Amino acid sequence: TQLLEQSPQFLSIQEGENLTVYCNSSSVFSSLQWYRQEPGEGPVLLVTVVTGGEVKKLKRLTFQFGDARKDSSLHITAAQPGDTGLYLCAGADGGATNKLIFGTGTLLAVQP
Amino acid sequence: DTGVSQDPRHKITKRGQNVTFRCDPISEHNRLYWYRQTLGQGPEFLTYFQNEAQLEKSRLLSDRFSAERPKGSFSTLEIQRTEQGDSAMYLCASSFRGQGRDTQYFGPGTRLTVL
Numbered sequence: 001t002q003l004l005e006q007s008p009q010f011l012s013i014q015e016g017e018n019l020t021v022y023c024n025s026s027s028v029f030s031s032l033q034w035y036r037q038e039p040g041e042g043p044v045l046l047v048t049v050v051t052g053g054e055v056k057k058l059k060r061l062t063f064q065f066g067d068a069r070k071d072s073s074l075h076i077t078a079a080q081p082g083d084t085g086l087y088l089c090a091g092a093d094g095g096a097t098n099k100l101i102f103g104t105g106t107l108l109a110v111q112p
Numbered sequence: 113d114t115g116v117s118q119d120p121r122h123k124i125t126k127r128g129q130n131v132t133f134r135c136d137p138i139s140e141h142n143r144l145y146w147y148r149q150t151l152g153q154g155p156e157f158l159t160y161f162q163n164e165a166q167l168e169k170s171r172l173l174s175d176r177f178s179a180e181r182p183k184g185s186f187s188t189l190e191i192q193r194t195e196q197g198d199s200a201m202y203l204c205a206s207s208f209r210g211q212g213r214d215t216q217y218f219g220p221g222t223r224l225t226v227l
Contacts, residue, residue, distance in 0.1 A: 004154075031214075031215075033215065033216070035218070040221075040223065041220050041221065042116075042118075042203050042218035042219050042220045042221045043155070043203070043218045044218070045215060045216075045217060045218075048215045088154050088155075090154070090155075092214070096167070096168075097160045097167060097168045098143075098207075098209075098214055099145065099157040099160060099168070100145075100147075100155070100157065100205075100216060101157075102154030102155050102156070103154050104152070104153060104154050105152075105153075105154050
């Protein structure tokens with residue numbers, strides 16, 4: 001069974017601080033996606049990483065896919081209150097269905 | 113393109129009633145997924161359609177659940193004889209199987225509360 005563990009589960013920081021969220025598994029994924037979810041809404045795609053070692057930047061967000069494609073990290077620089085939300089990593093199983101295996105999420109609160 | 117849409121956004125029902133949810137995927141997306149998310153958890157896969165064919169069902173999908181995707185366009189998820197344990201957010205996602213990364217895009221979800 002493929003599992004994804006995210007850490008930390010909760011994070012409360014002040015505006016302007018930096019943070020890193022980790023997503024780890026013992027399984028290899030064909031790709032990994034990061035989503036952000038607001039209360040009562042569906043997950044919104046932030047990025048997809050495919051190649052081992054890949055690094056992608058989205059403004060103040062930096063995403064990295066591990067060399068072995070088993071883990072990933074999300075780094076936010078100078079967090080802002082608008083970054084508040086639930087961050088979910090999801091690995092694609094790469095089979096015919098290509099369904100997503102989600103982590104439990106990291107709930108981020110950025111205080112002004 | 114308006115993205116994935118779901119209807120209704122919220123549904124409150126009494127235990128034992130039947131409910132049906134609808135998902136309209138991004139046009140020309142041939143893959144459609146249903147997931148369920150309970151409070152404090154990430155979404156869990158329920159079922160998958162490629163065009164009109166339902167190709168995979170999770171063990172989470174009991175006999176009370178049925179999903180269809182007639183003509184390979186919109187999809188419906190029906191829950192019969194609802195139970196309190198069915199209370200959750202039901203999410204639909206679509207993607208295009210072809211060249212590229214096959215990224216899934218999610219709808220806003222339907223929040224089901226069973227009293």
